[in-house]
Amino acid sequence: MHADSRFCRILASFVTLLTFANAFYIPGYSIKSYRDGETIPMFWNKIYSDQTQLQYAYSELPFVCPPSGRKALSGLTSGTSLTLNLGEVLRGDRIMVSDYELVMGEDQEIRYLCSQQVDAKGLKWAKQLIGNHYEAEWIVDNLPGATSFVTTDKSRKYYAAGFKLGYEDFDRFAMEPRYYINNHVTLVIRYHRAPGRGGDHGKKVIVGFEVFPKSIEAGNRDPATGLPEDLNSVEHGMELDLRANATYVHGNVTYSDDSSASEVEEVDSNGLLTIPYTYSVYFREEEKVEWGSRWDMYFVDQEDSSKIHWLAILNSLVISGLLTAVVAVIFGRTIRSDIKGYKSEDMEGGKTKLKRKVRSPLRSPRKSLEKLGGLLDHADADAEGDLSSDDESVEEITGWKLIHGDVFRAPAYGSILAPLVGSGMQLVFMATGLVVLSCFGVLNPSFRGGFVSVGLALFVVAGIFSGYFSARVYKTFGGVLWQKNVLITGTLIPGLLFSTIFVLNFFVWAQASSTAIPFGTLIALVALWLLIQLPLVYVGSWYGFVIVGAWDHPVKPNVIPRQIPVQSWYTKSIQTILIAGLIPFAVIFIELLFVFKSMWEDKSGFYYVFGFLAVVCVILVITVVEVTVVATYMQLCSENYHWWWQSFLVGGSSSLWIFMYCAWYYFVKLHITGFVSSMLFFVYSFLACAVYGLLTGTIGFLAAYAFVRRIYSAIKAD
8 A cells, every 4th residue: 555655646747747847828828918009919719609610721711812922020920820739739729820910009990801702602601601600700919809798797808719600690581691791800909018127117917808890891992992981880690692782793784772883793703702801909008907817718607607506515415414314323333333343252261252143044045154165264263153042142144244254245347447447546546636737727818729738738648557457457357368457448438439429520521620630630539549658557566566556355266156136226326326326416507507518608718617527526535435335335235245346336337427418419409400510519528428438437436445344344354
């Protein structure tokens, strides 16, 4: 046990230092300040919608102005794609320098960007994207462009990242929808005085980036500049329709009631719609918002829901408290009284006499206690006589005490259970690291893609923990081919995850979505898996199997397995798993609402109340431990010694209810359309629930294992 603790402490310290070294942003540091007249680059990222899981790179849309590649902005050339970290690539980011010119402190009432010609195919796609409520994400100084809102009491303003590509209007006369694209944006850059000496020298920091989109018709523009005559009084928007905007369609002249042949052609003779794009820029000082708290505007909604988070914690504490009381009764009264009553000391002659009564042959298949094994090593021959003679002061041997000779018998398919436990410990380490780093602010929205990148790094490094625990459990089960166990541990769970994602990637590729993982990234993931994680699994397995070895058991299994009596309905596997899973699910289901909303509805939003999440996770772990211990104790009391797999399944059983909760959330809360998007939702939900079940199942298994060893060790020690 000392070797275990030293090994874990050394590795945990090393990985923590490594993670902190790679984190590039902590609130209050890495401040970028600008002087008046300094150019500020603006980046295009992607478009997304809460009705689909497919995202697209904004710069690749056929109906927007492509970057010219000729403008130099703060050392960056427009049209240049930024190098992304692994997390950004996996989350579908595609960041490119745009042609928009932003100069600190200089307002621009209106500027012309370009005119983009779109064919019928491009218009059809634009209508589909607008109909699916797609939003665009632009970035300035690492802040996503946001749509501003006001709280219901009008006391505070808050941001929702992204802005609409366009809007849909229903034509009551034609009985069909009409689509308008937002071809003008008003950019409001909010700044604050730079902290420290930079502010004394007139430098400023950006604390807000607001985008106000608008649709402006193509007519009534200056032919020389392409700018609308009056930006404030626009009668019609830019409709995505060839007939509504056309002066020439396939060579046939078609005039509207208020059009003339001298007007600027919006559709040429080939049926191409020309969409003019313009923008305005305004800089406004924000005195109340500091640079270190600029992200708070995106989380006002989460702050307002703090009462619900406290309600979730209170709900979790009540459930966990009741379970704790049950476990305390089991440990403090029932088990302790069983252990004390199991043996009684007779000080006469300095010998220990066992005063027990054998169960009737009608009640138990075992007719004698000749095979009590290690539990009777210190008893003399006189104790055997007392078993049948002293009927007044004896206690009947029942329940978990009867199966002492079978409780540590190796389970069926132990060669699969051991790798699952090892992979579960790998996930425990990864999840703990992510929650801790998030609570300390190392992982935050400014570290774009950091949650995924650091999570993958922790998972790969934790391969050494996976190998260590898998090897020890494998050897405890009597395994000898530890190299084979290394291969299974290192490839089973990562291989299943990678294979599933690889197959899904084909469907996403077919949709030309930026969510599709590039082939080079897939090769990098395989390299991380086979060249780094697998060797670490080997090192951990070698240390756990060869150096440390198996866990010791207080009782050796009998040669002949004991017959298991007929079980009650509530102790059967399926019923126990379903009932036990409800309790951990009840602990976390309120907090799951916020997690799901952040993941599936607010695609550009961020879940940032990690303090509440950490508290709920701690209560969840305690609940899983207690539920598994109670379920294992009830199973042993029913004389069923097949607890190994049962404890693992009970620990992870709440994942079944979470998956059903995902299905309910899909049909009731979401508005996802399309086969591919629906498939992605359910497959990703299944993978997430499987990972969660593996993590909590491992915690339950180790808790039940420690519990069983403890109670049977106490009997042997008495």
